[in-house]
Amino acid sequence: MSRSTVAILAVAAAMALLPLAGLPAFYDALLYLMLHWIVLATSWNILSGTTGYFSFGHGAFFGAGLYTTSTLLARFEWPFLWTLPVAAVVAALLGTALGAVVFRVRSVRGELFALLTLAITFVVGTIVGNTPIDGGNGVSLASVPVPHLGPTQSSTFYLLALAAATLTLVVARAIFFSRFGAGLLAIHDDEDAAEVMGVPTYRYKLVALAISCALAGVAGGIHALFLSYVTVGEVFTITVPLTVVLMSVLGGTRHWAGPAVGAVAITGLLYSFTAADHAVAGKAAIGAILIAALLSMPDGILPRMQRAWRGVTHRGAKASASVAPTAAAPAPPPSSPAVPVAGDVVLRVSGLHKRFKGVRALAGVAVDVRRGEILGLLGPNGSGKSTFINVVSGHYAASAGEIVFEGRGLVGTPAHRIAAGGIARTYQIPRPFAHMTVLDNVALAAMFGGGIATPRAARDAARQWLDFTGLAAKADAFPDALNLHQRKFLELARALASRPRLVLLDEVLCGLTPSEIDSAVALIRRIRDQGATIVFVEHVMRAVMALTDRVVVFHHGELLAEGRAADVMQRPEVMTAYLGRAHA
Amino acid sequence: MPGFTLPSATLLAQSVLSGIFVGALYGLMGLGLSLSWGLLRIINLAHFAFAFLAAYICYQLASHGVDPLLTLVGIVPAFFLLGVLLHWLMARFRMTTFNSLLLTFGLMGIVEAVIQTIWTADFRKLESAYANQKFKLGALFFPVPELITLVLAVSLALSIWAVLRYTDLGRALRAAAEDPAVAAAFGVDQRRNGLLLAGTCAALVSIAGVCIALTATLAPSQMYAWIGVVFAAVMLGGLGSAIGPLVAGLLIGVSEAVTMAVTAPSWAPIVSFTLLIVVLVFRPGKAA
Numbered sequence: 001m002s003r004s005t006v007a008i009l010a011v012a013a014a015m016a017l018l019p020l021a022g023l024p025a026f027y028d029a030l031l032y033l034m035l036h037w038i039v040l041a042t043s044w045n046i047l048s049g050t051t052g053y054f055s056f057g058h059g060a061f062f063g064a065g066l067y068t069t070s071t072l073l074a075r076f077e078w079p080f081l082w083t084l085p086v087a088a089v090v091a092a093l094l095g096t097a098l099g100a101v102v103f104r105v106r107s108v109r110g111e112l113f114a115l116l117t118l119a120i121t122f123v124v125g126t127i128v129g130n131t132p133i134d135g136g137n138g139v140s141l142a143s144v145p146v147p148h149l150g151p152t153q154s155s156t157f158y159l160l161a162l163a164a165a166t167l168t169l170v171v172a173r174a175i176f177f178s179r180f181g182a183g184l185l186a187i188h189d190d191e192d193a194a195e196v197m198g199v200p201t202y203r204y205k206l207v208a209l210a211i212s213c214a215l216a217g218v219a220g221g222i223h224a225l226f227l228s229y230v231t232v233g234e235v236f237t238i239t240v241p242l243t244v245v246l247m248s249v250l251g252g253t254r255h256w257a258g259p260a261v262g263a264v265a266i267t268g269l270l271y272s273f274t275a276a277d278h279a280v281a282g283k284a285a286i287g288a289i290l291i292a293a294l295l296s297m298p299d300g301i302l303p304r305m306q307r308a309w310r311g312v313t314h315r316g317a318k319a320s321a322s323v324a325p326t327a328a329a330p331a332p333p334p335s336s337p338a339v340p341v342a343g344d345v346v347l348r349v350s351g352l353h354k355r356f357k358g359v360r361a362l363a364g365v366a367v368d369v370r371r372g373e374i375l376g377l378l379g380p381n382g383s384g385k386s387t388f389i390n391v392v393s394g395h396y397a398a399s400a401g402e403i404v405f406e407g408r409g410l411v412g413t414p415a416h417r418i419a420a421g422g423i424a425r426t427y428q429i430p431r432p433f434a435h436m437t438v439l440d441n442v443a444l445a446a447m448f449g450g451g452i453a454t455p456r457a458a459r460d461a462a463r464q465w466l467d468f469t470g471l472a473a474k475a476d477a478f479p480d481a482l483n484l485h486q487r488k489f490l491e492l493a494r495a496l497a498s499r500p501r502l503v504l505l506d507e508v509l510c511g512l513t514p515s516e517i518d519s520a521v522a523l524i525r526r527i528r529d530q531g532a533t534i535v536f537v538e539h540v541m542r543a544v545m546a547l548t549d550r551v552v553v554f555h556h557g558e559l560l561a562e563g564r565a566a567d568v569m570q571r572p573e574v575m576t577a578y579l580g581r582a583h584a
Numbered sequence: 585m586p587g588f589t590l591p592s593a594t595l596l597a598q599s600v601l602s603g604i605f606v607g608a609l610y611g612l613m614g615l616g617l618s619l620s621w622g623l624l625r626i627i628n629l630a631h632f633a634f635a636f637l638a639a640y641i642c643y644q645l646a647s648h649g650v651d652p653l654l655t656l657v658g659i660v661p662a663f664f665l666l667g668v669l670l671h672w673l674m675a676r677f678r679m680t681t682f683n684s685l686l687l688t689f690g691l692m693g694i695v696e697a698v699i700q701t702i703w704t705a706d707f708r709k710l711e712s713a714y715a716n717q718k719f720k721l722g723a724l725f726f727p728v729p730e731l732i733t734l735v736l737a738v739s740l741a742l743s744i745w746a747v748l749r750y751t752d753l754g755r756a757l758r759a760a761a762e763d764p765a766v767a768a769a770f771g772v773d774q775r776r777n778g779l780l781l782a783g784t785c786a787a788l789v790s791i792a793g794v795c796i797a798l799t800a801t802l803a804p805s806q807m808y809a810w811i812g813v814v815f816a817a818v819m820l821g822g823l824g825s826a827i828g829p830l831v832a833g834l835l836i837g838v839s840e841a842v843t844m845a846v847t848a849p850s851w852a853p854i855v856s857f858t859l860l861i862v863v864l865v866f867r868p869g870k871a872a
Contacts, residue, residue: 054682101861110682115815119857122812126854136850238808242689249686280697287693294687295677 002177005170012166019155028154032226034267035161036219039168040240041247041259043215046172047208048245049253050184052110055209057098057117058216059240060124065091065217066235067128069224070139080147084221091217092210094124099209103202118241125236138231146225160222168215169260175211176256179447182455184208185254186444189433196393198419198448198498246286250293252300254435261302346371346533347392347502352401354387354557361387363557364401369502369535374528376544376565377537379554380578385537386428388554389504392535393425394418405502419449424500428507428537430487432479438490439475442466442497449498462497469493469523485516492523502533509540521546541569553577591845594723599845600838605730607837608737609799611830612792613810614817615741616785622824623761624778624785625681626674630688631789632807632814633695634663638793639802640703643710652712652798653732659794660787667786668779675778692807700804708802715798729798736791737830744788745826757781761824816856820863835859 019028040062048054065087072078072086102116128134149156175181183204186194195201224230243266244259251262266286273282297304347369354362362384369375377385390396392403394415403410410418424445432441442462443455452458466472469489474482482490488508495503505524509517521543528534538544544551544565551568553561555577561568568574591599613635620628638659645655670691674684718727748754760767760774768774796802817836821828836856843855 052682112819114682114685115819116861119812119816119860122853123857123861126851130848130850238811245686280700283700284694284697287690287697290690290693291687294683294690298683 002173005173008166008169008173012162015162016159019150019152019158022151023155025152025154028152028158030267030271032154032158032161033271034264035158035165036223036226037243037247037263037267038165038260039161039219040216041244041251041263042165042168042172042256043212043219044241044244045248045253045256045259046175046212046215047184047205048212049248049259050176050181050188051205051208052188053205054110054114054245055117055212056114056238056241056245057095057120058212058244059236059238060117060121061091061095061213061216062220062223062240063121063124063128063235064094064213065220066224066230067133067139067220068217069221070141070230071133073141073144073225074139080144080225084218087221088214088217091220092214095209095213096206099206103205118238121236121238121241125232128236129232134230134232136232138229141225141228141230144225144228157222157226161219164215164218164222165260167218169257171211171215172256175208177455179453179455179458180204180207182440182444182447185436186433189435190431192395193427193431193433194444195415196395196419196425197445197494198416199444200414200416202414246290248300250290250301252302252304254299255302255306258300258302262300265301344371345369346406347535348402348404349388349392350402350404352388352391352403353399354384354391354396355399360557362391362399362401365554365557365559367552367559367562369533370550371533372528372531373549374524374534374536374547376548376551377535377554378539378544378551378568379560383554383577384557385554386506387557389425389506389535389537392418393423393504416448419498420451422499422501423504424449424495424498424502425504426488426491426495426506426508428510430479430484430491432482432487432490432494434479437476437478438471438482439463439466441479441490442493445494446497446499449500451499462493465493465497468496468526470519484511485513488512488520489523492527496527496532500532502535503527504535504537506537507539509538509543517543596842596845598724599841601724601726602730603838603841604834605727605734605799605837606841607834608730608734608830609792609795609833610814610817610837611741611821611833612733612737612795613789613814614821614829614833615737615744615826616788616792617814618818618821618823618825618829619744619781619788620785621681621818622822623757623781624671625684625761626671626679626688626782627681627685628670628688628785629685629811630670630691630695631785632810633692633699634666634786635789635793635796635810636699636802636804636807637695638663638790639797640699640708642794642797643708643802644703646710646712646797652710652794656791656794659790663790664783664787668783670786671779671782674782675775696804696807703802703804705804710797710802712798727799729795733795733799736795737833740788740791741826741830744784748826753777753780758824812853813856816860820860 018031040058044055044058068087068090069080069083072083073080098117098120102113129136146153146156149159175184183194183199186197186199187201187204191201247262247266248259249262250265251260252258269289270282270286273279273285293301345368349368350366352362352365353360365384365388377388379385387396391398392410394410394413394417398411401411405421405423408421433444436444439459439462442465443458446452446458446461446465447455450458450461452461463472463475466475469492471486471489471493474486479487479490492508508524509520512520517540524534524536524547536544536548548565550563551565552559553568553574560577561571561574613631617628617631620626620631641659642652642655646652674687679687714728718725720726748758756767756772757777759770760772760777764774813836817829817833820832820835821830836859839859840852840855844852
């Protein structure tokens with residue numbers, strides 16, 4: 001068990017003894033509310049903070065749990081504690097159903113998701129209010145006995161919320177430092193790139209939403225008994241989601257404990273205003289604090305404090321580390337895969353079509369890629385080269401045709417499966433995960449494409465790939481501190497870390513200086529020497545001549561020529577395609 | 585479950601009519617929101633607060649004997665300035681779309697507190713010469729305030745559409761929304777245009793506010809009730825569109841009214857969101 005998990009449990013155990021000290025009931029209630037909001041804010045953050053899919057439907061999930069417990073208590077007279085798991089399940093089911101619909105639509109990104117989940121709050125509220133679940137009059141739980149967990153009734157609620165908050169924090173922390181959490185954070189920065197790197201984005205979002213909803217459901221269940229009288233108008237409002245968002249944004253969404261910090265701060269603040277009878281002023285103050293926090297600390301309190309702390313301890317330690325990557329000092333590759341059987345067809349593409357609303361990007365392309373070769377993919381701009389890579393890597397679905405990799409058909413396979421199955425790609429314009437260090441960028445690929453289970457082992461592997469590509473000095477930098485050359489090499493390091501048998505390189509040399517091109521060419525050779533097969537889209541003819549065993553030329557989405565580079569480029573139809581027809 | 589009783593033809597026609605009136609107001613509220621989201625990439629929740637602030641100011645002036653429609657002369661320029669000021673702040677801090685949503689939510693809380701302090705949380709109803717006027721056409725009643733709203737909503741949506749489509753300013757705005765860098769390279773002054781558009785959006789929503797004052801009962805917390813429906817209209821109508829929110833608003837308004845007539849009023853909130861979810865699932869390209 002990690003140190004901070006032990007710390008959470010120790011603090012929780014100490015706090016569990018508080019009721020024995022005989023605090024006034026009024027403190028129990030304040031502490032209950034703080035813990036209650038810690039559960040809600042932290043659970044919200046499990047999906048929304050990590051992936052950036054801000055849910056405004058937390059009120060609906062919380063309300064689903066709340067009404068589940070109330071119904072089971074009031075109508076079926078269940079014992080209270082037994083209703084909580086059911087509340088969690090009902091809320092999770094509601095979330096999963098919503099997610100299954102919404103996450104399937106590719107165009108639903110952050111803002112739209114926020115508003116759709118907001119809509120769910122009112123839909124669920126309307127249904128509950130109009131059916132016998134509530135009936136429009138609310139449900140009274142006044143006659144339901146409160147279990148005797150603490151010396152007093154209020155201390156019982158405090159202990160229940162404490163248990164829920166502990167559970168939530170332990171879960172949130174575990175997710176944050178797992179492979180799952182790394183995948184969620186990658187979705188936040190670039191969902192498409194994450195999917196191509198092997199993160200099962202759809203399933204991850206769905207699971208995160210389900211966990212988040214289940215915890216909110218538990219909080220709702222406890223709150224039902226705490227309120228003892230529940231109404232639709234009080235539960236299914238916009239207040240719950242907005243308060244939760246506010247707390248998380250204030251505390252910091254990219255840290256597992258950020259929302260908890262925000263929850264304690266806001267609850268305390270609200271309390272001090274209402275206690276002093278300034279509820280209206282409190283509303284205005286919260287608004288003002290939100291605005292001030294957004295303008296001054298866009299990342300939240302906790303990350304801001306962490307950065308300040310790191311600035312104090314690390315200053316000067318890094319002054320010496322500013323080296324450009326060089327492929328001159330070849331580090332030994334981490335471990336070489338099985339020696340390939342040269343010559344057999346590793347990727348067979350036949351009759352491949354891709355249409356974009358009438359535009360034919362690929363019109364019946366057939367290409368065989370042989371194991372161990374470097375195949376150059378040439379053609380003028382707009383000839384379908386990048387589309388080919390996008391279709392093979394699963395980013396676009398093929399309109400027709402077959403793609404067979406090592407005997408398995410890839411058409412219809414989601415991109416993350418293709419990545420895990422041994423195909424990696426780079427982007428022409430590098431797409432690093434902006435909020436992750438260079439090391440973590442590579443470790444992510446090692447975890448998902450490369451199949452390494454734990455983040456720690458993945459980081460070790462990633463270090464070796466950074467050595468291999470000459471980026472070791474930049475391991476702790478963020479991508480925006482890299483120049484173009486380094487970003488391109490980072491793309492390569494990420495592709496390599498997924499241990500691919502086939503690498504699709506999309507114009508890695510574009511924009512580099514001649515000497516940078518030389519070092520990149522040397523690196524690509526060494527990648528092949530490790531046993532990977534390479535498909536190489538490129539315009540830099542010097543590199544094409546030097547590297548490729550064979551080239552294929554695309555033109556208007558069709559295969560124009562195929563053969564050795566030196567021969568193919570002499571053919572009249574190829575010269576016409578590149579340079580246009582000579583008019584007499 | 586409510587009983588499904590088929591209402592009489594007259595009642596149904598009257599419901600459709602009232603749906604059109606309410607829908608026009610949804611469309612008018614959504615107009616500024618849609619332009620701001622689609623063309624400026626700013627989701628301005630404060631629009632709802634601005635609408636209510638305008639409504640309360642109109643109420644206040646009207647209770648001193650000023651004709652409610654005459655208040656527009658002062659309200660529109662004032663809110664134009666307010667919109668410009670807010671956008672200047674946003675541009676100054678380079679707000680992302682999402683942070684704009686949170687920031688304007690904070691602002692909404694502040695405006696709500698201000699309104700509640702000045703006018704209290706009690707319900708207020710504007711009294712004016714034509715508040716209760718209506719005329720009868722066949723079996724149907726046409727209330728005057730609602731008619732004014734409908735006329736304003738349609739004419740404003742059409743004029744904004746014409747400006748966006750036929751003027752250089754409109755073309756520049758659409759170009760800047762599509763590709764800011766290229767638009768800038770062609771000499772589009774995005775800073776000025778952005779301020780102008782933000783001011784216009786706030787002015788439009790203040791007109792919607794006056795219409796709310798004319799047709800509805802006011803309470804500070806009511807502003808939250810509009811968020812869901814109006815956003816549904818904006819997303820159904822298409823971001824950055826001038827006509828879309830009005831059409832979607834009318835569609836939602838009529839469906840709500842018919843639902844209320846056939847089942848029970850308490851089922852109305854479900855209509856717009858079901859429409860939205862259905863459209864999103866079956867025509868994902870259409871919404872937003």
